[in-house]
Amino acid sequence: MPTPADTLARLRAAAPLVHNITNYVAMDVSANALLAVGASPLMAHALEEVADIVRIASALAVNIGTLEPAWVDAMQLAVDEAVRAGKPWVLDPVGVGATPYRNATAAALARRRPTVVRGNASEILALAGVAGAATKGVDSTRASSDAKETARTLARELGCVVAVTGAVDYVTDGTRTVAIANGHVMMTRVTALGCATTAIVAACLAVTRDPVDATAHALAIMGVAGEMAAEQAVGPGTLRLHLMDALYQLDDATLRARARISE
Amino acid sequence: MPTPADTLARLRAAAPLVHNITNYVAMDVSANALLAVGASPLMAHALEEVADIVRIASALAVNIGTLEPAWVDAMQLAVDEAVRAGKPWVLDPVGVGATPYRNATAAALARRRPTVVRGNASEILALAGVAGAATKGVDSTRASSDAKETARTLARELGCVVAVTGAVDYVTDGTRTVAIANGHVMMTRVTALGCATTAIVAACLAVTRDPVDATAHALAIMGVAGEMAAEQAVGPGTLRLHLMDALYQLDDATLRARARISE
Amino acid sequence: MPTPADTLARLRAAAPLVHNITNYVAMDVSANALLAVGASPLMAHALEEVADIVRIASALAVNIGTLEPAWVDAMQLAVDEAVRAGKPWVLDPVGVGATPYRNATAAALARRRPTVVRGNASEILALAGVAGAATKGVDSTRASSDAKETARTLARELGCVVAVTGAVDYVTDGTRTVAIANGHVMMTRVTALGCATTAIVAACLAVTRDPVDATAHALAIMGVAGEMAAEQAVGPGTLRLHLMDALYQLDDATLRARARISE
Numbered sequence: 001m002p003t004p005a006d007t008l009a010r011l012r013a014a015a016p017l018v019h020n021i022t023n024y025v026a027m028d029v030s031a032n033a034l035l036a037v038g039a040s041p042l043m044a045h046a047l048e049e050v051a052d053i054v055r056i057a058s059a060l061a062v063n064i065g066t067l068e069p070a071w072v073d074a075m076q077l078a079v080d081e082a083v084r085a086g087k088p089w090v091l092d093p094v095g096v097g098a099t100p101y102r103n104a105t106a107a108a109l110a111r112r113r114p115t116v117v118r119g120n121a122s123e124i125l126a127l128a129g130v131a132g133a134a135t136k137g138v139d140s141t142r143a144s145s146d147a148k149e150t151a152r153t154l155a156r157e158l159g160c161v162v163a164v165t166g167a168v169d170y171v172t173d174g175t176r177t178v179a180i181a182n183g184h185v186m187m188t189r190v191t192a193l194g195c196a197t198t199a200i201v202a203a204c205l206a207v208t209r210d211p212v213d214a215t216a217h218a219l220a221i222m223g224v225a226g227e228m229a230a231e232q233a234v235g236p237g238t239l240r241l242h243l244m245d246a247l248y249q250l251d252d253a254t255l256r257a258r259a260r261i262s263e
Numbered sequence: 264m265p266t267p268a269d270t271l272a273r274l275r276a277a278a279p280l281v282h283n284i285t286n287y288v289a290m291d292v293s294a295n296a297l298l299a300v301g302a303s304p305l306m307a308h309a310l311e312e313v314a315d316i317v318r319i320a321s322a323l324a325v326n327i328g329t330l331e332p333a334w335v336d337a338m339q340l341a342v343d344e345a346v347r348a349g350k351p352w353v354l355d356p357v358g359v360g361a362t363p364y365r366n367a368t369a370a371a372l373a374r375r376r377p378t379v380v381r382g383n384a385s386e387i388l389a390l391a392g393v394a395g396a397a398t399k400g401v402d403s404t405r406a407s408s409d410a411k412e413t414a415r416t417l418a419r420e421l422g423c424v425v426a427v428t429g430a431v432d433y434v435t436d437g438t439r440t441v442a443i444a445n446g447h448v449m450m451t452r453v454t455a456l457g458c459a460t461t462a463i464v465a466a467c468l469a470v471t472r473d474p475v476d477a478t479a480h481a482l483a484i485m486g487v488a489g490e491m492a493a494e495q496a497v498g499p500g501t502l503r504l505h506l507m508d509a510l511y512q513l514d515d516a517t518l519r520a521r522a523r524i525s526e
Numbered sequence: 527m528p529t530p531a532d533t534l535a536r537l538r539a540a541a542p543l544v545h546n547i548t549n550y551v552a553m554d555v556s557a558n559a560l561l562a563v564g565a566s567p568l569m570a571h572a573l574e575e576v577a578d579i580v581r582i583a584s585a586l587a588v589n590i591g592t593l594e595p596a597w598v599d600a601m602q603l604a605v606d607e608a609v610r611a612g613k614p615w616v617l618d619p620v621g622v623g624a625t626p627y628r629n630a631t632a633a634a635l636a637r638r639r640p641t642v643v644r645g646n647a648s649e650i651l652a653l654a655g656v657a658g659a660a661t662k663g664v665d666s667t668r669a670s671s672d673a674k675e676t677a678r679t680l681a682r683e684l685g686c687v688v689a690v691t692g693a694v695d696y697v698t699d700g701t702r703t704v705a706i707a708n709g710h711v712m713m714t715r716v717t718a719l720g721c722a723t724t725a726i727v728a729a730c731l732a733v734t735r736d737p738v739d740a741t742a743h744a745l746a747i748m749g750v751a752g753e754m755a756a757e758q759a760v761g762p763g764t765l766r767l768h769l770m771d772a773l774y775q776l777d778d779a780t781l782r783a784r785a786r787i788s789e
Contacts, residue, residue, distance in 0.1 A: 015665075017663045019663075023306070024287055024290050024306065024550055025290045025291055025294050025306050027550050027551045028291050028551055028554050028555070028717065028718075029291070031551050031717035031718070032716065032717050032762065032763075032766075035714075035715045035716065035717055035762060036715060036761065036762045036763070040663055040664075040665045041663075041664075041717065042621065042624075042663035042664055043549070043550065043551050043591070043592050044592060044593075044621075044625075045592060045594065046593060046594040046595070046627060048594075048595070048625075048627040049624075049625040049626075049627040049628060052624070052625035052626065052627070053624065053625060053663075056624060056663070057663070065306070066306055066307060066308060067307075067309060068308065068309040068311075068333075069309070069311070070594075095305065095307075098305075098312075098315070098316065098319060099307075099311075099312040099315035099316060100312075100315065101309060101311040101312040101315070102312060137280045137282075137303055137304075137305035137316075137319070137320070138303075138304075138305055139278075139303045188298075189298045189299060189511060190295065190298065191291065191294035191295050191298055191304065192291075192294070233508075234508050234512065235299065235507060235508030235509070235510075235511035235512050236295065236298060236299045236507050236508065236511055237295075237299070237503070237504040237505060237506065237507030237508040237511075238504065238507075238508055240295075240507075240763070241504055241763045241764065241767055242763060243763065244761060244762050244763030244764075244766075245759075245760050245761030245762065245763040245764055246761070247761075248715060248761035248762055248763075249760065249761050286569070287550055287553050287569065288553045288554055288557050288569050291554050292554070328569070329569055329570060329571060330570075330572060331571065331572040331574075331596075332572070332574070358568065358570075361568075361575075361578070361579065361582060362570075362574075362575040362578035362579060363575075363578065364572060364574040364575040364578070365575060400543045400545075400566050400567075400568035400579075400582070400583070401566075401567075401568055402541075402566045451561075452561045452562060452774060453558065453561065454554065454557035454558050454561055454567065455554075455557070496771075497771050497775065498562065498770060498771030498772070498773075498774035498775050499558065499561060499562045499770050499771065499774055500558075500562070500766070500767040500768060500769065500770030500771040500774075501767065501770075501771055503558075503770075504767055
């Protein structure tokens with residue numbers, strides 16, 4: 001079974017092209033996180049080219065944070081092409097639970113065979129239709145452990161891997177569940193780090209076939225880098241700064257020593 | 264009368280959801296500033312959901328920086344819903360004075376009963392229709408004191424609070440005028456800090472009812488954080504970095520000691 | 527013949543308004559780079575105002591990174607107005623070679639008389655129609671020297687200046703070719719620094735009439751600032767941070783001592 005260090009080494013060797021259809025807030029930090037860790041990011045959303053981009057990319061990340069109809073059309077076209085071409089794709093249902101439009105969009109995308117769905121606890125509960133799961137905007141109001149069982153059910157229902165991120169992250173295909181206990185609470189004070197994590201999940205899926213492993217490795221990479229950054233940070237400004245450096249500097253030995261993945 | 268420290272404490276306790284319909288340049292720094300200071304940002308602009316978002320948010324910030332017709336429609340829908348629901352909303356008329364389209368859009372929004380209008384001197388003069396007030400793009404060509412009297416007239420005309428920011432900031436409802444003498448000139452070399460300030464005004468309006476006080480407190484918070492950042496900065500890169508940390512670290516004692524608000 | 531230090535001094539004295547129609551990923555870093563170096567950035571893309579903005583701006587930068595039809599229409603309107611008004615404009619054909627839509631858009635814009643086209647080697651080769659030049663998304667797969675001769679041919683064909691950036695940058699009008707050997711390889715790990723460079727080229731064109739000189743000076747300014755930043759950086763996070771400070775701090779003596787421009 002490959003380790004996070006194996007995935008990271010392969011990612012850096014391959015520098016996979018990751019196609020992102022993501023929200024405006026997340027674009028800068030997602031592109032920078034992908035470049036820092038060793039992938040090659042591309043943001044493109046025009047109906048005129050998204051299918052072409054999917055065909056040259058190694059993975060696709062779709063994020064509904066600042067959704068609007070034209071972008072949702074492009075997302076659907078891109079994910080259908082990804083499924084057709086056998087490329088992995090990740091859904092980040094940002095803020096699902098907040099509005100009917102967001103709920104309908106997330107549900108429609110989730111039915112289009114994502115490889116992985118990644119969200120916070122509120123989002124995973126809302127996507128699964130759990131009553132009273134409404135998010136507070138895009139920040140979770142629930143602990144990740146509250147959504148662990150729901151994630152398993154949702155994974156079986158959608159036929160994909162579901163990742164709930166939080167103090168502890170859970171990754172499940174409905175049968176096997178892996179917990180990742182890395183990261184730092186100050187990461188919640190930097191915008192779009194969840195979105196950037198989704199982008200890194202896509203990058204790892206491009207180089208590690210098993211989607212539970214690939215997702216767990218991505219979360220460990222982001223979590224360990226976040227811990228390294230937090231050790232040098234006095235606030236969210238320096239946290240984001242050092243996180244970008246840590247994704248770049250992260251080496252095998254550190255990742256092996258610090259990744260806390262348990263089945 | 265509440266102090267800036269009272270507003271900051273309430274903001275951090277409540278972590279109000281702030282809905283932003285803002286420009287592409289400002290999204291990252293606005294979301295990060297809101298998270299750093301203790302609020303919960305959400306960016307959403309689709310006609311299909313803006314009214315729903317306003318209903319779950321505690322305040323709305325509308326910024327015309329990278330306006331286009333579809334976004335302006337969403338702004339109008341959102342602000343009308345905010346007025347209907349009694350939620351505070353802030354208008355940032357970025358670059359008004361630069362083009363007829365921008366002038367018409369800013370004027371139409373300003374008539375829709377904003378709680379606060381925040382702009383630089385050129386923008387406030389242009390919004391008030393002062394001849395020869397044309398901005399140089401989005402940067403002011405005038406000192407804030409040049410727009411102080413115009414701000415008072417405009418506040419009475421629009422029936423709202425008007426804030427002119429610059430070396431000294433002025434906040435007025437047309438009768439009462441408060442001056443805030445915080446901040447640092449290097450802040451003008453970091454993009455969208457005015458926009459981020461507008462977002463923090465919205466956050467403060469969510470927790471402090473009087474809009475003159477709430478706005479003055481927001482400007483003092485941003486100004487003091489900017490001064491703290493400038494003490495550690497050697498250029499605009501480090502200024503923005505430390506500003507995010509300072510918004511997070513800012514404590515009661517420092518805010519009380521450094522806020523320079525005068526009636 | 528003016529030196530890079532002359533151009534920088536004029537830029538800081540004039541603080542030219544630079545109109546950017548650029549991609550979502552690049553907006554923040556481009557605006558910050560322009561402000562740091564001393565220019566006044568403005569981002570605007572609505573058909574309703576782009577021509578008006580061009581008329582008040584000193585230069586225009588057009589970047590197709592996250593293109594879509596409505597934005598391409600605005601780009602065409604803006605560049606036609608720039609040509610009509612005799613304002614310099616720069617084309618950044620991001621990712622040309624990746625999709626037919628991107629190829630058609632870049633080709634159509636390139637025919638509209640840009641003052642300068644700036645791209646990486648893959649992009650310049652693709653724009654020139656060299657077979658097999660397809661880019662890997664937005665990152666170059668080729669060395670800049672591989673595109674040096676193609677750039678000369680393309681410059682003659684388009685009647686403009688072409689800049690190929692990479693380990694060594696080449697700037698040519700088809701007859702005269704200048705090489706700039708500044709910069710640092712870690713700059714490729716920060717998103718949109720090429721786009722920010724394009725924006726600085728536009729700023730320099732606003733103050734230095736000869737487009738080969740202006741472009742070479744812009745590339746030297748960005749390259750020297752990048753080297754200064756790299757000396758303090760341990761990864762792409764700190765590189766971007768210190769780059770913004772270096773653009774602000776860069777002085778005549780340092781620029782004279784470090785700029786490596788050769789005919």
